[in-house]
Amino acid sequence: MLVHLSVHNYAIVEHLDLELERGMSVITGETGAGKSIMLDALGLTLGDRADSGVVRPGADKADILATFDLIDIPEARTWLNERDLDGEGPCILRRVITSEGRSRGYINGTPCPLADLKALGELLIDIHSQHEHQSLLKAETHRRLLDEYAGAGDLSRQVQLAAQKWRQTRLELERLSNSGDEQRARHQLLSYQLEELENLGLGENELEQLEQEHKNLTNADALFGICRQVIEQCSESDSGNVLSALTASLNRLSAVQNAPGALSESVTMLASAQIQVEEAVGELNRFLDNFDADPARLQQLEERLDTIYTLARKHRIHPSEVVALQQQLFEELESLNASDESVDRLADELAAYGRHYQEKAEELSQLRQQAAAQLAAAVEVEIQRLGMPGGRFTIELHPNTQADLHPNGLETIELLVSANPGQPLKSLAKVASGGELSRISLAIQVITAQTSRVPTLVFDEVDVGIGGPTAEIVGQLLRRLGERGQVLTVTHLPQVAAQGHHHLFVHKVRGSDETRTAVSSLGKSERVEEVARMLGGIDLTKESLAHAKKMVVTAKS
Structure with missing residues (x-):
């Protein structure tokens, strides 16, 4: 899990050191204080692209370090061992961006390309953003979600590779055959x-x-x-x-x-x-x-x-x-004569690739069919809890009608929803409003995160467009995830903030000639005050404080 984040001269952050723990850590603060800046900086250590504009004005470089405890992540330890990047103690990812726009990445002190940071980062952290629900309108997202939930990522890549080799072989065979006369x-x-x-x-x-x-x-x-x-x-x-x-x-x-x-x-x-x-x-x-x-x-x-x-x-x-x-x-x-032999050889290879594709694709289809019913049922339960009573959710697999071997397998995957009782199931793009789409996305993220082998989950304002009793349920869902590992949640909802095991408060510190961002770890009383501020604004009242205290105490029970 992520145990430490150090940010120097990034955006409006001059110097920031965060110690992070297991459980659900909520991150709150005033609008514009830089709540998402920390997650953006973390993303750079995970291989995100950056330019010189991220360097704090007046500084020559931005320097970000993320430290991870790999005890519960054997896949990451294996990845490091295979590349001779393992070291004693925790794993440290570092990213340096200069004011001229140059960028360098390091794993345990060894320079490495951004592709390596990204590959390792995918084993360490799973980040869900507030805009992720928009991708639910894409068929590619439907397939990816189902395959990840089914644990069929490797099998899906094998199918894709088999289809690719089949197509390449067929093109070469056609080229030779067309010149046959x-x-x-x-x-x-x-x-x-x-x-x-x-x-x-x-x-x-x-x-x-x-x-x-x-x-x-x-x-x-x-x-x-x-x-x-x-x-x-x-x-x-x-x-x-x-x-x-x-x-x-x-x-x-x-x-x-x-x-x-x-x-x-x-x-x-x-x-x-x-x-x-x-x-x-x-x-x-x-x-x-x-x-x-x-x-x-x-x-x-x-x-x-x-x-x-x-x-x-x-x-x-x-x-x-x-x-x-x-x-x-x-x-x-x-x-x-050798060309004729090549035609025969390619024909045999084409048939072999076709058989291999069919075998793997059928195996993938079976996993998808089993997982589709389970995932749909679990998401349906959550969307009903998230303010869509009577809502229905299903995942349909439609056979591919193409003559070619499709790299995504034997079927296309479509997510269907009925937001209200009595309405027929229709495609998400035709049914869901923005708020409904956000809640469906959150339900899917929460369900799929439960099957993820990645121990650290980050949710960046995924609760946008949600309020009232539904917000409290969202907080409960995220807290439940935090009890299984580590969850970092940027939120503007007091109902979500009250559910956290830990509370980080992002605020601006204004000097005589500059403004910088700072982060404080809130104690019990400070946390109640922050939840009260989120409930009632700047002026705290006895009523808002009492309400906030009740929310925090109730979340722990």
Whole structure:
């Protein structure tokens, strides 16, 4: 629960320290004294948005700390442990807003984003404002109230997530399916083109070899003549050939007695040349022995090359790129095959998400149906006590007619009321007046708060528009809640103020050059005087004091 609130330089508050206890604490004061300022400051520690305008004039920053005892809030302790934010002793939330508009949040001294303050704050405090009854006109509020009362918050989020995944999967499946005709046509073309290339069966270096062989066969006669001529000049001519000349030269040089060293080098080089010429002649002879100038082979080569060149022109590429094109088409075809597999996979996922949604949504519907009757009966009792005798209240669940899976489940929820006996049940927006709506809202808040796991409840002038005997019942309801935990209530009704276990009085302190807000914890006699002031105005009379004392004493009995 909230045990301490410290506010520095916020709005018209210069310095404020409040020690808070279990039970129902009422907060009263003159109009404009700043009763709601404390709750606004508390809201900042819980992640509410703020701007530089909240900083007290003349100060450089506003600093607010809220201290909580987490003994009875295991969910909050778990939340802190999971994020390594737990510490010894109470939990301290802090918010600092500078006059330049910068904002910083802290949990147990560790800087954190506002989202963390808000997430933790939802486990610590439940705030009900005077304007909350307006949200009762929204269908979203009806669903949220029923799900919270049914304890189906987690299940509701699972249904919402399942519907979201189902919709995302369906959109992706539709995208792939809509492009299916185009993909099928492309698949057919690629298959045909790839089949042509595979039938061609062109090897990695085959084109170069074919072109070279074709060139050789085309020039066969000229090539044969050239080779024979070179062989004759090197080794066979009777009138003189290269090998004979080299042999004669070597013999002459070798016959020289006491030849100089330079001649020995020349002999070596001529001997090497002789060997190389002999090897060249051998290679040429082997080439001629194996050379086949077969016309049939030449025709085969020309037909093969023509097939390759024709296919290359068809794809508008160079013949040397045919092998690379075959690999490219193969990879694209594999990609299209993968897309087909994706369609099948997405279809299976869509069906699985649909089954999961249906399972969770049906489970949620059962919880809603059970809780709707219980909540409606409890609210009906309270609205009759709150000045609507004979009033009826019910919660109807209408099946969704949409073909899509709805993120809110299988039904819509509607709150219906009959404010007066004999009138038919109708939607809140069509029946309830402003005052009736306030009382219905209060009844719902009180009932749903009884099932809340949050130990601290804040009611900010939720009794607006209520008076007379009904106001006393409101006070009794809030006191009953306070006996279960901690309730903070800002009120302007003496009947409500008299019911509190504790009483905080907000007032203005006027100095020579400024005005600030202060809060006092009232003792027994001071409390009677404040209730009397709320009953009869500034001038206290014996009658108003006696009435006030009776109200306070009666509330305790």
